Amino acid sequence: MKDVNVLMVGVGGQGVILASDAMSEIGMNSGYDVKKTDSLGMAQRGGSVVSHVRWGEHVFSPMIKRGEADFLIGFEQLEVARWAPYLKPGGVVIIADVVVIPVSVIGSNMHYPTWQEIEGILKQYTEQIYLIPAPRIAQEVGNPRAINMVILGFLSEFLELKPEAWTDNIRRRLPPKFLESSLKAFTRGLEEAGAMRLAKGVKK
Amino acid sequence: MKELLSGNEAMALGAYHAGVVVATAYPGTPSTEILENLAHQDGIYVEWSTNEKVALEVAMGAAYGGVRALASMKHVGLNVAADPFFAVSTTGIIGGLVVISCDDPGEHSSQGEQDNRHFAKFAKVPMLEPTDSQEAYDLMDWLFKISEEFDTPVLLRSTTRISHCKTVVDVGRERKADLKQPAFTRSPSKYVMVPSNARPRRNVMEERIIKLRSYVESFPMNEMVLGDRKLGIVSSGVAYQYAREVFKNASFLKLVTTYPIPVSLVQRFAKEVERVIVVEELDPYLEDALHELGIPATGKDFIPIIGELTPEIVEQGAIKAGLLPAPKPVHKPAMAAQLPARRPQLCAGCPHVGTEYVLRQLCFQNASSPGPLKKGEVVVTSDIGCYTLGVYPPLSALDTCACMGASIGQAIGLQKAGIPNKVVAVLGDSTFVHSGITGLVDAVYNQGNITVIILDNGTTAMTGHQGHPGTGISAKRTKATAVKLEKLVEGLGVKNVNVVNAFDLKAIESTLKRCLETEGPSVIISRGPCPLNAKSTGKPFKVEADQCTGCYTCLDIGCPAISLSDDRAVIDASVCLGTACGICAQVCPQEAISEIGK
Structure with a gap:
């Protein structure tokens, strides 16, 4: 059983916690020891949200050490840049194509980094960077809030578990009204990952 | 059955299975979810109390009535509840009484940092600390047993990374079936603490600690893990997990009973290893205890005393102290560009914004730099809640924030000191009920020439929309009796009471101007629903x-x-x-x- 360290980052209200809760339970149900912790602060008031998820044979610390995240999952671009130092050299970055401008930028001389700048920061750590059109996919399946499901689907392609381990958990977690579109979003994320990895020439 | 539970969920479930009958709390990060998770359960009484002092007094009363009771709060909440905490340590209980203090190292969502382990020693109350959710769950049963066996309240001390971390829990129990029937037995020598009764109880307290010292020696959750004998690490709470993560081969002594500590066990461990270090968050609490035993332990010379620990901080400290080899030099990426901060902020549609905008215009006269006030400017004392975010630009409309309810007393003090400026106190509805009322009574009695603005958004918003006495919503989300704030304020003797619409800038401004011109205490209730809690939303x-x-x-x-x-x-x-x-x-x-x- 390979240890898996996942850092999920975003902004309050984006569904980071739901995704990291699901990911943690899926790990536990697949036989891993699991720990997960969130840094919320006052996230409901628009601050950043960070979830550490750790799967392993026996996990001690709930927090991932800087430089040891196998996966950095970004629900928002600026937050990914902020947490980049947590990446293991050569780790995988998955980023939803979402920009949420913080108030500190509006009407001030601070500037929100361009994608090229963010990519430049990430490339200091890894070449495995996947910017995914999660908002577009979520729109297409008719559930704009299902960006987190697209991300989970995309991530699942990189891990050893069967898709059912993920979808069974999602089924239990979501209200019937959003279930079908969420599962579609998950599958589309999974397919997108397959296609993007193929295009990058990454062998499964 | 295995479940993934946060520390708070595990404490709630553990307490429920241990047969808790009465649970009380005032919401406060990181403790809030304990009561929220108990509120779902049938067969127990739960309440959001007016404040932490009342919460502990209600729980104390329930324990006097023979049932198991629990009061939970954040670290600074125990400051508010310190009086009953010491009092119930003196009287003891009949039914088990557990007090949970959730500390917030690093101040994720607090106005101060403090290590509440000192409270246990200070009040002579036994204390236990879990290192994960499994222990948090398992401990609850032990805590009630210890409480009843030793006639004492028991403190469970948690921290953010225990309370808000999910770990796998084997839920082995169900709710106790043989709960004690509630009954009160008269015993003035135990419950009526006049000096002649209180003095004998002091002896009982000291004898209790002596008995507990021998009890904790065999407490099953304290654990010695012997590896490489060169280094022995004593630790508790989440710091133990960081130590295990960082020091792969060392020997460990995990302490769950941290007051009193198991002296013989600690001494045995110290003999087993060549060098003893202590890895603990915040104060050198265990380190000092080891020094008292004559064990030359170190810790705080390389583990910071301030802020939350992380495995990385522990590792860096260990490298600095020469306990771990320095890491191989790796290619170090250039520092990331200066990235814009993402501070928390007031929400779109927040009812506090209008009032704070008026304060900015009227009291600060749009001045932005710190320094002496100009003539005509007004001091704005503030309090604890979402509205405290109004200290940040662009609103920048507050002058103080210290502790719950302090805004009103501070305003009276500034005015009585004789400063040449007028003073306005600003606080939320929940904070006002928590501990603003007594300050306002003081203003009435002592003729404080101040204006108090109650920002009434109809909920305890910052911690996630819990009810409070002003809302008419109980902890179980059923209908409760609502305390009407304007009636309450009038009843306290305030003559100048105004209620304004929080979204009407002109009304807020003219009312505040009028109040500032009037002698004696005045109150403005600025009312509007929290947008995250409002039933209807407007058209954009x-x-x-x-x-x-x-x-x-x-x-x-x-x-x-x-x-x-x-x-x-x-x-x-x-x-x-x-x-x-x-x-x-x-x-x-x-x-x-x-x-x-x-």
């Missing part, structure tokens, strides 16, 4: 691009729905509360903001 607004001159006045309210596009203000209709708020339209000098489609 838009900016007419050809009318916007780019003056940016609308940016002064700091609304997250407003941003700039090509140097003109734009409103994000998906976030804007529009007709339910309307503050931006009131501040726009060009009248360029109006409802979409109108």
